[in-house]
Amino acid sequence: MFSKFFKSSVPEEIQEKIKTFFSQYSNEIFSQGIANVCQLLSISAEKKSIVLSISAPFACDGALDQFAQDLLTDTNISVLVDCQLNIAPIKRHKVAGVKNIIAISSGKGGVGKSTTTVNLAYALQAEGATVAILDADIYGPSIPKMLGLEKQRVTSADGKTMLPMEVNDLSAMSIGFMVDEGDATVWRGPMASRAFNQMLNETAWQDIDYLLVDMPPGTGDIQLTLAQQVPVAAAVIVTTPQDIALVDATKGIAMFNKVNVPVLGVVENMSYHVCNNCGEKAHLFGQGGGELLSKEYNTELLGQLPLDISICQQADQGKSSLIENSAGDIAMQYRKIAAKIAAKLYVQRDTLSPQSNEIFIKQVD
Numbered sequence: 001m002f003s004k005f006f007k008s009s010v011p012e013e014i015q016e017k018i019k020t021f022f023s024q025y026s027n028e029i030f031s032q033g034i035a036n037v038c039q040l041l042s043i044s045a046e047k048k049s050i051v052l053s054i055s056a057p058f059a060c061d062g063a064l065d066q067f068a069q070d071l072l073t074d075t076n077i078s079v080l081v082d083c084q085l086n087i088a089p090i091k092r093h094k095v096a097g098v099k100n101i102i103a104i105s106s107g108k109g110g111v112g113k114s115t116t117t118v119n120l121a122y123a124l125q126a127e128g129a130t131v132a133i134l135d136a137d138i139y140g141p142s143i144p145k146m147l148g149l150e151k152q153r154v155t156s157a158d159g160k161t162m163l164p165m166e167v168n169d170l171s172a173m174s175i176g177f178m179v180d181e182g183d184a185t186v187w188r189g190p191m192a193s194r195a196f197n198q199m200l201n202e203t204a205w206q207d208i209d210y211l212l213v214d215m216p217p218g219t220g221d222i223q224l225t226l227a228q229q230v231p232v233a234a235a236v237i238v239t240t241p242q243d244i245a246l247v248d249a250t251k252g253i254a255m256f257n258k259v260n261v262p263v264l265g266v267v268e269n270m271s272y273h274v275c276n277n278c279g280e281k282a283h284l285f286g287q288g289g290g291e292l293l294s295k296e297y298n299t300e301l302l303g304q305l306p307l308d309i310s311i312c313q314q315a316d317q318g319k320s321s322l323i324e325n326s327a328g329d330i331a332m333q334y335r336k337i338a339a340k341i342a343a344k345l346y347v348q349r350d351t352l353s354p355q356s357n358e359i360f361i362k363q364v365d
């Protein structure tokens with residue numbers, strides 16, 4: 001587990017303490033122990049700091065910060081962590097330039113799926129990964145607006161592939177970059193499906209660790225076709241706590257189960273509202289639904305996000321809490337969910353996302 005050579009002037013005794021702490025450490029993200037997923041490559045002294053070089057297989061900068069904080073509390077040793085991300089593709093596929101594809105889905109429309117997709121993309125980025133979004137909502141693409149890229153048009157450098165749009169180091173592709181608003185709404189299923197395939201396979205994605213696919217709302221034919229067509233490593237379901245949204249979310253989970261795509265968990269959006277004046281939490285749309293749903297379907301409640309005016313305003317203005325204030329309260333909530341998604345995707349490799357070229361197709365009853 002440890003590198004053979006620790007060429008540094010860090011005293012042996014301190015190195016031993018760090019190695020011992022590392023070998024025994026776990027937290028919410030490294031639930032199986034950090035030493036089982038990450039590699040401690042070196043302990044070196046740089047200027048006045050001790051630098052730990054750690055290689056990690058999924059986006060986890062926040063959890064590594066937590067590790068450094070806990071090391072300080074426990075041993076009084078202050079370190080800087082230099083993380084070398086080495087994210088591996090979980091499922092083999094032919095989409096060039098992309099390692100892992102994650103579908104973000106909701107059974108019901110309007111629960112905040114696109115908003116959550118954008119913020120989780122920025123959150124994964126804040127955790128250290130290179131991220132892209134593919135807007136699969138052919139009939140109502142909202143990603144261009146949410147990224148502040150309205151009215152932008154795709155270009156091509158080689159006449160064969162499309163260049164993804166770039167904003168704040170995030171790459172994105174959407175039908176909204178290809179045709180005028182409303183034009184795609186008259187397309188029939190096969191045409192929409194072809195357009196989606198083109199966006200997925202003919203975009204010049206560059207070294208993307210996680211491609212988040214913002215799925216169209218619902219669990220109808222289009223959604224099923226997409227779930228079957230895309231070599232998705234895993235899916236995340238977004239819901240609100242309302243009964244009606246939860247019922248639709250169960251259909252979403254069932255759909256992915258039927259096409260053999262593992263569901264990493266459920267994100268409960270607009271879960272509560274914190275009063276600006278008294279700070280009290282009000283559960284406007286009910287309470288406990290997401291938890292119940294995840295228990296019933298044996299999946300995880302990845303997080304509960306507030307109903308917050310800033311989330312709504314920023315989405316409308318093409319901004320994100322993660323960009324405006326990446327260490328703020330809301331940003332940290334998104335980052336925690338993002339890190340859980342990255343960790344779960346890695347941990348369930350081989351068992352739930354088999355390394356297969358084939359896409360398992362089964363008719364949903």
Ligand SMILES: Nc1ncnc2c1ncn2[C@@H]1O[C@H](COP(=O)(O)OP(=O)(O)OP(=O)(O)O)[C@@H](O)[C@H]1O
Pocket residue numbers: 106108109110111112113114115116137140142216217269270305306307308309311312313315316
């Ligand atoms: N946590 C939140 N707090 C406040 N407003 C939110 C939150 N999440 C989403 N919204 C707002 O709710 C509205 C719907 O969000 P969004 O478009 O992301 O939903 P959706 O599920 O993707 O919808 P669609 O069914 O059209 O795909 C938007 O105005 C968005 O800004």
